[in-house]
Amino acid sequence: MKWANQHQGGGILTLEGKQVLVTGADGFIGSHLVEALIHRGCRVRALALYNSFNHWGWLDGLACGERIEVVCGDVRDPHFCREITKDIEVVFHLAALIAIPYSYVAPASYVDTNVTGTLNICQAAMENGCQRVLHTSTSEVYGTARYVPIDEAHPLQPQSPYSASKIGADALAMSFFNSFGLPVTTMRPFNTYGPRQSARAVIPTIISQIAAGKASIRLGDLRPTRDFNYVADTCAGLLALAECDAAVGKTVNIGSNREISIGDLFGLIRELMGREVALECDAQRLRPGQSEVFRLWCDNGLIRKLTGFEPRHTLREGLRRTIDWFTDPANLARYKTEIYNV
Template sequence: MRVLVTGGAGFVGGNLAESLAREGHDVTVLDNLDPYYDTGIKERAVEAATAAAESGGGAYEFVEGDVRNAALVEDLVGDAEIVYHQAAQAGVRTSVDDPQKPNEINVGGTLNLLDAARDADIERIVLASSSSVYGKPEYLPYDESHPTTPVSPYGVSKLAADQYARVYHEVYGLATVSLRYFTVYGPRMRPNMAISNFVSRCLNGRPPVVYGDGSQTRDFTYVDDVVDVNRALLRDGSADGEILNVGSADTIAIRTLAELVRDELAPGLEIEYAESREADAEHTHADVGKAAELLGYEPSTDVREGVRKFVDWYRSNREWYEPLVLDAYSNN
């Protein structure tokens, strides 16, 4: 199939584009290479997807551009059969400092894509949403009917985007699916995430740093599971018009996660604690029953196995990846 992946040099988008190219699909990636984190990671994602296309018999094209460019988006959407909209300005804390940028990209860019798709022969648009739309839990696990009261501008922007997708399905008949991701991690993840920080520090004999008291819990989702549920939507229309949680259906306290990494890599270290960070959610936990019912989604990697996989990848890529992690945390 002819597939467009916006944000296809990013973490989830890059892994998805690589997987689709390896399967022989013709993949076009649109990414602006925003230096929100080191663009070297994105360049490696492009290299990996290019190699995957060569081995899989498909085609791969990288287009440097921005989803805020409506004319460019219209051209690219017009050539695609299915669109995976992964492009976004990520970062809860970043959005607190500058709420305008996530609104321009996450809301305005999404509207550009949806408008372009109204006039194109598109089978489906799959949007990356976020667990940040839920905000403070009234109950756990979150199901898709849980109240949406985000606690950051980032969460507001992602909620607006997935609601626009729903409305475009209902009003214009556009086939859309929004996937609310829960804390995705794995190879080529952003270097300023907790797991990459814990692994880097422990491998260098330094104690992992937990922000807050560590009682916060997260539903960590391994990137391969996220890629698999996206791939299921290539031809499966049973979820059209729906909003679905994509998580691991399990949780772990941040303190326990730090201990897990520490015990794996440097058992003698003590955990350090620092002041909690503004707008971070206290708890996340996904009810994935709807995705299981409609798509047969079943997360295959729990956080303990996923951490081991990430540690193995980190060791193999330590020479280029670790300096990025150290730099990301030296600026925080």
């Protein structure tokens, strides 16, 4: 097998100078990861979802120069995946459908992209001899916490079609490590926020509505708690795991080891933005009763043990940076604050 011959010899993988593929590079975390990899000295092949407008998502406008090669396509196509992984040393697989509300509407599309897409990337990486595959999971696979903080041994609970598809994708990725020795690490970030995030997510929802001058902010359930991480910290965790040989074959949480309720988060953002706004419950933002995940609090002990990783931004610091970005009129104009986007 081509991969097995290339991987022999071991040694600590360093990203500098590597040819790296990022799937989902046109998205929120993906575009920040591309920038971080460029700064690390990588040459990046960045996959954007094919569209007839030649739109590269958040990659449009990034000043990355000759070190980035943008390609457009779809991870659902196995032949395409074989082509884009040629000459690639490290794969960061982020391409996924992630909107939980839309997974209730179109669950089959989540299986196609998240499960089959992961199969295609792993198969292609194995055939082309990639040195490392970093597969991105989500804390949603844990469902409502049975105990806190949540470590990697916590049971998996498919409380939405989205989380079910990611559980399947995670299992499939790890099967390639167990069956074929493909050097896979499954990275499991808890809730990431920051500039460029979709207005579907709760922090941009609050900030963008306040910034647009809304007198009443529409939200769903205020009781759930989340472990929020600034996007630069999530990307730092991804890079740290990519360079950690001891993480191969493991699933590793990335989080802050802190939680906050959505209600308290709203109060904090309102305080930081200096606005007195009312709160309104929007029924269409509520999940079905058995599907709501009420508590996510990360135990980040494993990533600290493996890599020494610690988040650098407090929630207040990260929110200030995020507010500054969203309140720039040029950035706010990209968002339709009057529409709830599933």
